[in-house]
Amino acid sequence: MRFKTLFLTLTILSAACLLRAEDKPAGWKPLFDGKSMDGWQAADLYKPGECAVKDGALCLKTGKRGENGPMTGVVSTRKDLPKTDYELRFQARRVEGDDFFATVTFPVGNSHCSFVTGGWGGETVGLSTLDGMDASENDTSGSFAFEKGKWYTFRVRVSDKRIQTFIGDKRLVNVGTEDRKVGIRLECLPCRPLGLATYRTTGEVKAIEIRPLSKGEIEEMNKKSDE
DSSP: OHHHHHHHHHHHHHHHHHHHHHHSOOOOEESOOSSSOTTEEEOOOSSOOOEEEETTEEEEOOOOTTTSOSEEEEEEOOSOOOSSSEEEEEEEEEEEESSOSOEEEEEETTEEEEEEEEETTTTEEEEEOBTTBOTTTSTTOEEOOOOTTOOEEEEEEEOSSEEEEEETTEEEEEEEOTTSOBOOOGGGGGGOSSEEEEESEEEEEEEEEEEEOOHHHHHHHTSSOOO
16 A cells, blocks of 8 residues: 555656656757857858858858848758747847848748848848738837947747747747748748848857747747737
8 A cells, every 4th residue: 555655656746747847948059159150051142241250150241332232141051940839049249230130030830930130221120021011011010229239139939829039138029920921031031941141231140049948938928918
């Protein structure tokens, strides 16, 4: 009888520990080593500027006006990237120019989307595209005053039902996607499945990491709330 009681107690404790483990956020997995382009390659954009590693960051240089195209970007070469229930984070800063300096394109299920960082003259943030509308037009459009040379931490969360984006601790986007058409602009196609790009601007990006969301985080994220 004592043995059965002990066995039952251990079984309950093991189950409780397993539930807690499933609900605990997983550790971050680095996608950039800060030393090389390992795991990345230049995106196939029209006459882009140079992509190089400088002082621990990916430096995406704008081309000289009249010589190179307006966009420079990098794209991940990894084959194990998640499509949903994940969080991506990175640090970036605008070095030169006055437009987006670290727009990130990322998987959303079987589609992709882009989080625009300082586009349309330097301050517009939001998702491109939703229902065919750009970040300057849809309901995720916002404004953020970026300081040149200052590092910012960006985060993107994706689940089957929602996309959230953050700059530091400030949440900018919290949009349900079940009844929305999620896509990207034609110019960002070369940045799939996961890539970063600048537009007529030199930007630097570092500390690129990804992790799966816990069961509890997914449930909380998928609540129908736009608060």
